[in-house]
Amino acid sequence: MRTNLIRQKLEAGEPTLSTHIHSVWPSEVEALGHTGMYDYVEFVAEYGPSDLHDLDNLCRAAELHNMGSMIKIDQSLMPFLAQRGIGAGFESVLFTDVRSMDEVLECIQAARPDHPDHGGLYGVATRRNSFMGYGGSPEYVESVAGTVLAFMIEKKGAVDNLEEILEHPAVEMVQWGGADFSVNIG
Numbered sequence: 001m002r003t004n005l006i007r008q009k010l011e012a013g014e015p016t017l018s019t020h021i022h023s024v025w026p027s028e029v030e031a032l033g034h035t036g037m038y039d040y041v042e043f044v045a046e047y048g049p050s051d052l053h054d055l056d057n058l059c060r061a062a063e064l065h066n067m068g069s070m071i072k073i074d075q076s077l078m079p080f081l082a083q084r085g086i087g088a089g090f091e092s093v094l095f096t097d098v099r100s101m102d103e104v105l106e107c108i109q110a111a112r113p114d115h116p117d118h119g120g121l122y123g124v125a126t127r128r129n130s131f132m133g134y135g136g137s138p139e140y141v142e143s144v145a146g147t148v149l150a151f152m153i154e155k156k157g158a159v160d161n162l163e164e165i166l167e168h169p170a171v172e173m174v175q176w177g178g179a180d181f182s183v184n185i186g
Contacts, residue, residue, distance in 0.1 A: 001134065001143040004091045005068035006040050010148065010172060018070065020044050024054035026061035033065020040068030045081065046096060052084055056128050059089030070094055070150065079110040079121065086111060087127030092148035094175065099157030101164050107151070108170045113144045120144075148172050154180035 009016050016039040062069040070092035071085035082093050095107040112120025124135040154177025
């Protein structure tokens, strides 16, 4: 199983530098990789069209340049896109539009292994992340469990529940969404 570069940096207490991409063109990821500046690239999947092949190819391009990868997903397709993103090889999932701790827990459950130690819903799926044959192994379970979970704080409900959200150990990163927040509060 591939090392999760984002998790590696977080566990070492090191800062990370990333940039957003909207395009599904893998050459864009490769160009960013050639700069040597970025620890990971964030594909903002909620903002434009993509298909499942695009997810695989974006992860391949990041891996070629020893960069991590994060996918920002739309809330309406959350369980499906979270699991397909992890399966494609994204090391982190950025969940959007959460308003409560219950919604955060739904996101965590969707992205964690369906295993007694993890309590998630992500079962064995032989996709890129399992190299077509390692699904179900202890390494596979740990790899899925090692996905870095990040959350947008962009709704009044999330701000009101921020302390509770931040206390949960599976909430490993947050991003502030000022534009969404300003619309949400009127």
